[in-house]
Amino acid sequence: MSDEPTWDRATADWYATNYGEYATNRLGVAAIEFGQGDVVVDIGCGTGSALRAAAEWVTSGRLIGVDPVPRMLEIAKQRALSHPAAARIEFLPGPAHALPLPADTADVVLAFDSFDHWGERNKLAGLHEVRRVLRPGGRFVVVKDGAVANAASRDGFVQLATSAGFELVHERQLSDGDVACRLWQLRCKG
C-alpha cells in the first residue's frame, strides 16, 4: 500500500488556501541568479507562486508551470491573471516523469516542495525528464521545506540525482522567521 499523498481537487483547494503563497517559494527564488530572458520551468508548480516571484528578475523570459492536477492549474491561472507578467506566464498539465515540453527548453527548472510528490517509481524518470528539457548549461533547483526534510531524504535525493547524471553545484539552508528550507542547485554532468 502506498503512503504517498493523493493530489486531487480537494487537496489542491486545501493546499492553495493554506500554503498557496508559502514563504519557501519567495525564499527559494530569491536565492537563484536568473537571467532576464531565462525560460523557467516549475515542476509541481502548485498555485504558481514561485513563477510569479521569479518574474521580478525574469523580466523578458517565459515562466512555465507544470502540474498534473487540473484544479491546481485552474487556481494557478486565476492567480496569474492580474500579475504584471501574466502574458509571459503559462501553465501546462503533466507529471514530472512525462513533461509536456520539447528537449532543450529551459534555462532553469524548479521543483519546490514537489520532488517528494513525483512518486517513488517515477522519480528517476522525472530526473531524466529534467535533463531532457534543460538547455546546455541549465540549472535544476530543488527546494524542500525544512520542516519535512531529514538526513535520509536529503542524501537519497542527491544520490538519485547523481545517478541520473546531475552534479551538485551547491546546497544551502534558507530561513526567514519560522520558515526554513533547504535548496540544492544542480547541473547536468559534462
Ligand SMILES: C[S@@+](CC[C@H](N)C(=O)[O-])C[C@H]1O[C@@H](n2cnc3c(N)ncnc32)[C@H](O)[C@@H]1O
Ligand atoms: C506540496 S505542493 C508544492 C506546490 C508548489 N511548488 C509550492 O511550493 O507551493 C506539491 C505539488 O506537486 C504536484 N504534484 C503531484 N504529483 C506530481 C507529479 N507526479 N509530478 C509533478 N508534480 C506533482 C501537486 O499537484 C502539487 O501542486
